[in-house]
Each structure stands twice: as structure tokens, then as C-alpha cells.
Amino acid sequence: MITNKKLLILPGDGIGPEVMAEAHRVIDWLARTGRAKFDIAEDLVGGASIDAHGIPVTEAVIERAMEADAVLFGAVGGPQWDAQGFANRPEIAILELRRRLGLFANLRPTQVFDALIDASPLKPEIVRGLDIMIVREATGGIYFGEPRGIETLPDGSKRGVNTEVYTTAEIERVACVAFELARKRSGRLISVEKANVMESGLLWRQTVTALGASQYADVQLSHMYADNCAMQLAKNPRQFDVIVTSNLFGDILSDLASMLTGSLGMLPSATLGAADASGRRHALYEPIHGSAPDIAGKGQANPLAQILSLALLLRYSFGMQEDGAMIEQAIANVLASGMRTADILQPGTARIGTRTMGDAMLRELDKLAG
Ligand code: IPM
Numbered sequence: 248m249i250t251n252k253k254l255l256i257l258p259g260d261g262i263g264p265e266v267m268a269e270a271h272r273v274i275d276w277l278a279r280t281g282r283a284k285f286d287i288a289e290d291l292v293g294g295a296s297i298d299a300h301g302i303p304v305t306e307a308v309i310e311r312a313m314e315a316d317a318v319l320f321g322a323v324g325g326p327q328w329d330a331q332g333f334a335n336r337p338e339i340a341i342l343e344l345r346r347r348l349g350l351f352a353n354l355r356p357t358q359v360f361d362a363l364i365d366a367s368p369l370k371p372e373i374v375r376g377l378d379i380m381i382v383r384e385a386t387g388g389i390y391f392g393e394p395r396g397i398e399t400l401p402d403g404s405k406r407g408v409n410t411e412v413y414t415t416a417e418i419e420r421v422a423c424v425a426f427e428l429a430r431k432r433s434g435r436l437i438s439v440e441k442a443n444v445m446e447s448g449l450l451w452r453q454t455v456t457a458l459g460a461s462q463y464a465d466v467q468l469s470h471m472y473a474d475n476c477a478m479q480l481a482k483n484p485r486q487f488d489v490i491v492t493s494n495l496f497g498d499i500l501s502d503l504a505s506m507l508t509g510s511l512g513m514l515p516s517a518t519l520g521a522a523d524a525s526g527r528r529h530a531l532y533e534p535i536h537g538s539a540p541d542i543a544g545k546g547q548a549n550p551l552a553q554i555l556s557l558a559l560l561l562r563y564s565f566g567m568q569e570d571g572a573m574i575e576q577a578i579a580n581v582l583a584s585g586m587r588t589a590d591i592l593q594p595g596t597a598r599i600g601t602r603t604m605g606d607a608m609l610r611e612l613d614k615l616a617g
């Protein structure tokens with residue numbers, strides 16, 4: 248019996264709802280053409296939730312996310328919520344979802360579309376064929392470590408504190424995800440930390456090394472300091488296949504890696520929890536671009552990262568490899584035909600808006616489905 252797949256859609260703020268609307272049309276297309284049956288719920292997060300409920304994510308939304316087979320997330324934040332107290336910022340929504348659902352493995356694939364090679368700030372010969380998978384730890388490290396806070400010192404000045412902390416178990420579980428991915432890809436894994444200055448980095452290196460020796464001897468493991476990794480990403484990005492790193496370094500390095508492709512507006516991500524005995528795991532999929540308040544509501548945003556996030560969701564959470572591949576192919580075809588949103592516009596291509604890009608996607612999907 249085919250059971251309906253439970254999907255929670257959280258569009259969020261800024262361009263989130265606009266790009267999500269186009270992903271939603273692709274979901275409707277999948278349902279209409281009989282590829283899957285979905286039970287879809289939609290709810291508020293981020294600033295939209297602050298406006299409605301006073302907090303960036305409600306307990307009800309967390310519970311819905313836990314019950315869902317997968318969550319498709321848009322983007323959160325905007326200047327109208329800048330005055331919120333630190334603990335009540337829109338961004339708390341994504342951090343809370345990661346923490347409460349135990350989404351410790353943030354997968355950030357960086358691939359260059361051939362049609363967009365000239366949009367990269369690097370030379371074509373440096374980025375052609377680029378295909379990197381960054382596995383970023385997402386529920387630990389300095390984002391969540393205690394103690395944290397801002398305290399007032401006796402002389403009236405202040406002291407801000409955050410703590411980078413990792414346990415063996417936290418390192419092992421994210422490293423396992425990275426080793427498994429490396430096995431399915433090139434067989435190479437680079438682990439990134441600052442073992443030269445941080446004890447948590449030294450433990451990271453020791454733990455990954457031991458795990459590699461005991462369980463993944465077939466994977467070629469090497470180590471790199473995070474600063475060197477940033478330099479190498481700009482200098483010779485194709486030396487990388489799978490990278491595994493901490494929450495903070497992963498945040499920074501994935502932004503750098505994404506820009507190598509020419510557009511932040513093109514990249515999806517998946518954040519996964521641990522699989523239970525039945526193989527089911529919590530999972531959230533989101534574009535790595537933010538809410539882009541400057542262009543929100545103008546119909547200009549690029550919906551492709553949101554649609555690629557949907558393709559990842561189909562692959563990882565629903566085992567729908569073929570449908571995921573078809574969506575990715577449709578995107579490549581639309582780009583090759585010269586249709587571009589403003590962020591990836593190049594000489595000789597046609598500028599179109601968010602909705603027109605969605606229309607082009609559906610036409611292409613119809614063609615591919617024959
Ligand atoms: C990301 C974002 C988030 C992070 C913010 C919005 C909290 O930058 O997903 O990379 O720092 O993790």
C-alpha cells in the first residue's frame with residue numbers, strides 16, 4: 248500500500264513565500280502526474296510567527312515538524328524584526344528546529360551548472376565540473392555550547408562568552424554521515440578543524456582519525472585547518488569532494504563554497520537527524536540563501552534553490568531518486584535555454600521573474616515526463 252507522504256511547508260519571511268510558491272507548484276505537479284501522494288500542511292516560522300504569535304517558532308510547529316516525514320523550509324528574517332531581543336530573533340526558528348528535531352548533519356552540496364559557469368567570480372577552468380559536498384555539524388559546537396551570554400564586569404564593562412564544545416559521540420555521528428557519503432562518491436573525505444589552536448578541534452581530528460581507521464579504512468581521509476581550507480576553496484576548489492566540519496566553520500566555508508558556483512540563489516541544503524530502527528529520520532530541506540528583504544515581494548527572486556531543495560527532499564526522505572533527478576534535469580534545461588532570474592543574469596540571456604521561472608520549470612517537467 249502506498250501511504251501519503253507527510254510534508255510540512257514553512258515558507259517563512261522575505262522571498263521565502265515567493266520561492267516556496269513555485270516549489271509548491273512542482274509538488275502539485277508531482278501529485279497531479281501520479282508520482283506521489285502528499286499530505287501537505289503549511290505553517291508560520293520566523294518573523295511571520297513573531298507577528299502572529301510573538302515567538303519565532305511555536306511548540307505546535309515543532310510538533311508538526313516532528314510528525315512530518317520531511318519539512319520544506321523557506322527563509323527567515325528581515326529588518327522589521329531587528330529590534331527583537333536576541334533570544335527572540337527570527338533566526339531562532341531554524342536553530343530551534345535543528346536542535347529539537349536533532350538535525351545534526353547539514354548537507355550542503357555545491358555544484359556548478361554548466362550554463363552558469365560564467366556567473367562564477369572564478370575562472371571557468373577553475374570551477375568547471377565542481378561538485379563538493381560539505382557536511383556541517385548542526386546541533387553542537389559554539390552555536391549551542393554553554394556557558395554563553397553577556398555579563399557585566401565589576402568595572403561596568405561587559406564580557407561576551409560563547410563556548411565551542413564537542414563530545415566524541417557528536418563528532419562520530421556526523422563523521423559517519425560524511426564517511427558514508429564519501430564512500431558513495433569519490434572515496435575521499437577531508438575533515439576540517441583548527442586542531443593547532445583548539446582542544447575541541449584536536450578531539451575532532453583524533454576522533455575522525457580513529458573512526459576512519461576502525462570503520463572506513465576504504466575511505467581516503469585527510470585533515471585540513473579551517474583557514475587553509477578557506478584558502479584552498481578559492482584557489483583550487485576541485486581538489487575537494489566531501490568535507491566534514493563543525494557548525495561554525497561549516498557555516499562560513501559553505502557560504503564561500505556556494506559563491507564559487509556564481510549564485511547563492513542556486514543552492515539547496517538538507518539537514519538530517521539520526522535514522523530510527525525503521526530507517527525513518529527527521530529531515531529539513533532549505534535553500535541556503537536567506538530571506539533577501541531587499542527584493543522581497545517584487546517577484547524577482549530565484550526559486551531554483553527552493554526547487555532544488557525539494558529535489559533533495561524527494562531523494563533523501565522519500566527515496567524518489569528518479570523524480571529528484573528529473574527536477575534537476577529540468578533546471579539544467581531551463582538554464583541552458585537562457586532563461587534567468589536577475590541574480591544569474593548574463594549577457595545574451597533573458598531576464599524573467601519568479602513566477603515565469605516556475606512556469607518554465609513546469610513546461611520542462613511536462614516535456615521530460617513525455
Ligand atoms: C545558515 C544560516 C544560519 C546559521 C542562521 C540563519 C542562523 O546562516 O543556515 O547557514 O548560521 O546556521
Ligand code: MG
Binds near residue numbers: 498499
Ligand atoms: Mg550561514
